[in-house]
Amino acid sequence: MIVLFNPWSTPSPKRPLPMSLLALGSMLEGEFEYCIVDGNVEADPVARIVEIHLRAPLRAVAVTVMPGPQLRSAVWACRQIKRVLPGVPVIWGGYFPSQHADACLSESTVDVCVRGQGEQTMVELLRTMAKGGALSSIPGLAYRENGAVQRTAARALTPLDELPDWPYQRLPMARYFHSHYLGRRVATHHSSFGCPFACNFCAVVGMANRRWVSQSPARVGGVLERQHREYGADAVQFHDMDFFISEARTQAIADRLRPLGMAWWALGRVDELMRYKPATWEAMKASGLKMVFCGAESGSTDMLERMNKGGTASAELTIDLAARMKSYGVVPEFSFVVGNPPDPAADLAHTLAFIRRVKRVNPATEIILYVYSPVPLDGHFYDAAQSQGFAFPETLDGWVSDKWQAFALRRDPSTPWSHGDVRRRVRDFESVLNAYYPTVTDVRLTSGRRRLLRAAAAWRYHTESYTRPVELNLLQRAFRYQRPETTGF
Template sequence: MNKILLYNPKSAVAKHRIPNSILNIAASVEGKYDWVVVDGNCETNPLEKIESYLRTGEFGYLGFTVMPGPQLREAIPLSKTIKQKYPYTTMIWGGYFPSSQPKAVLNSGFVDFIINGPGDNAFPRLIDALEKHEPYEFIKNLIYKADRKITKTIKEDLLDQDSLPPLPYDKLGTFYPIDKYLGKTYLGKRTMAYHSSIGCPFTCSFCAVVPIYEARWKAKSAKTVYKDVKYIKDRWGADAIEFHDNNFFVSEKRTVEFAKLIEPENMSWWGMARIDTMDKFSDASLTQIRKAGCKIIFFGAESGNDDILEQLDKGGTQTGEQIIRFAERLKQFDIIPEYSFVLGTPAATPEKVQAQIDFEINFIKNIKAVNPRTEIVLYTYTPVPTEGSELYKQVLEQGFEYPQSLEDWMSPAWESFDLRKNPLTPWLKPEMIDKIRNFETVLNGVYPTVTDIRLNDLKRKSIKLLSTLRYKANLYKYPYEIKLLQRYWKYRQPEIQGF
């Protein structure tokens, strides 16, 4: 009864990636407890697969990683069904959603424990305590319910990442062929996913990472990252990398060292960064990064309005002027900047909310004017429960509240909320959301994302011709002709579907 089943709920229709978070937990118990992986992305009937293990009577523990959105939608009914049919099992959730919404999760009655942050120590220690019938109150990074009260244990210091055991890729391959996880993307024919660091040293009040890591960041050394990547390249033929770090480029020294190591491997790669951090990188560093295969970098631009950046508690030194200047700077290095913007932050009046949206639309067009290759990703502001932040206080004061029941999160409206497309916030009116979405449609028509590899030159030219007049004339209402083509061609939006 002490075997462990680790479940990765379905998160992608296609091009799913190596389930790194689940593998981290598997590595933490490797050699001590038997474990299996069930990947919802690779199963047509994940419940039946899970039950095939549980029916043996050998599995007493289930670990689910749960991100908001599609994973949550699948995790809730599966967890409920499993707990009803196999009440002796211990259900443990990890990931951003349970850490940010512990009350709804634990009050559901079918989740027993939450791993609040990294589980490299917390998960195996919890299993040890439960197996030995010992107290678990002093295990760090736990949230649980006892005597009708929800208890959070203290946070653990981030571990040295090089000291962690290697991920068990080969054993994962006994459950699912690793080839399934290496998809064709804009970056390459066999693209792998990898985490080289955890956390972020900043405290943006709109970011779900902040409450979990609390402005902390720890990274593997450049040599360790190179060693891991090269292993997957040599073993399974990976030719490109998506670095899923919250902030890959924190250290210029580490980034350049990795770039020099990976350069001979001829791999393309992508990662996430801050504009004000990378703007401090020397020209020589940026040249080396591009030479080593970095083709595109995701940046949280968020807003061109300095007052909004302050409201979002963006921190650092980022300004609207810098956002435009840096996009222009990257042209000389042939690196594509992928800028995300957050529209629809709280304001005192509807007129001020609308003014912010209009400002950002014009600002984005200015960025496109100086560097047309800049990829633009649009989000509507969705509140994150960052306790103590001024922005979250504003959110609560304006009447926003989360669902109290875990199952209420399964509604289509709240799933759209999780994907930051439909905010359900009192200060955003339907016509404002329509303007954001319509502008996005026109923008993507004039500048189809380079990451959609299914769009050929003819399709790109056709949709651009159809959209340019609207874009130049600021005519964004009712772009049905563009939406029709995008739907017919199954246009991909990177912020929802990845590369």
């Protein structure tokens, strides 16, 4: 028996569908006995895994791990598993081990790390573990040998239409549909993998090596029909890293979504969406597009270049997209990476002024601010960070410390230049902005409370007096209204 394990990742009652495990499980169907243990659903996942072992001895526990709270719960759970079941191999895959395999393999809790896209690598690894053979012949791995960490070659991405459908029947699917702005039963899907760009703050670059593979519109249409018919989904969030790369594919998916009457949300790039023809925008709108999340990143075109944003990215295009989306009644969610070197305070001030312009053009725009936190990618920012003394932890104990947990959440990265002042100013600005422009997606916030919040924040917003908005923070606590920075990622 193989256990695919998603360690606890969120306190939200809205459990995220463990898509990575569905993708892996699809490859095991018919060849390996397996089950999925979701730490967001199970009260005591370690006890559950041990119980499974007592019924059918485990051949491996395969764990998906992203940085942040999920890493902490993965370390805790896997140390327990190793104590109780020392002979069972523990395999880690996902964003954290792909970027920081050395730290994962610095202790005996983790036996093997799978880097990047995992379906093919996982099956080859399990076959080799069952039948014998050399790990060195499997691309996409990192493992310990003779006291050192060995890495095999990177694996080329497998086209998604060559991979099997996800085995939804393996999960209690009813628990993974939630109600929010988009609909009453919102489904989740991931219709492509990777991204052809190389922004120097983005973890996706290391995962996919500037490649993008996608499901065909027919395949996506089939998945959505199934979600709609079998599970009653009335909306879908596409969590692809970059959904909109192919305009023809988007148009064809919109044509399939339209008869299903499912509202939708996806992530994309500003320049791509500005390149789309009016007919494509009309088709997207008619098919139920309600929101698009874009990495706007900065209010300075010069900074976008330094971030290696690529394409035709420019700050003015972000303003144009806010206006374009307003004309279609689609809500933009723009994220910005602030506090960038070499002058984080000036960078922050420039982007905050820019955000005020965006809000003037389209007040419904949701704003999400992240303080720049390095990812291990060679290039301008990471090199600059290292030259100023920045270094990632080399052990799992280091990564699960409070300091590095805050770093992983991109709210409090301890980089040499993003001193406390920048972080405090970000938080203060968010409090004023979110009170003056309460998010349109908060369906529970009454119009009376919206008016009150706006009135309370008006003087601060108009005079740009963001410092220590104690009264607004109290209102936030009293009304518990939704804030984009806590719901987006």
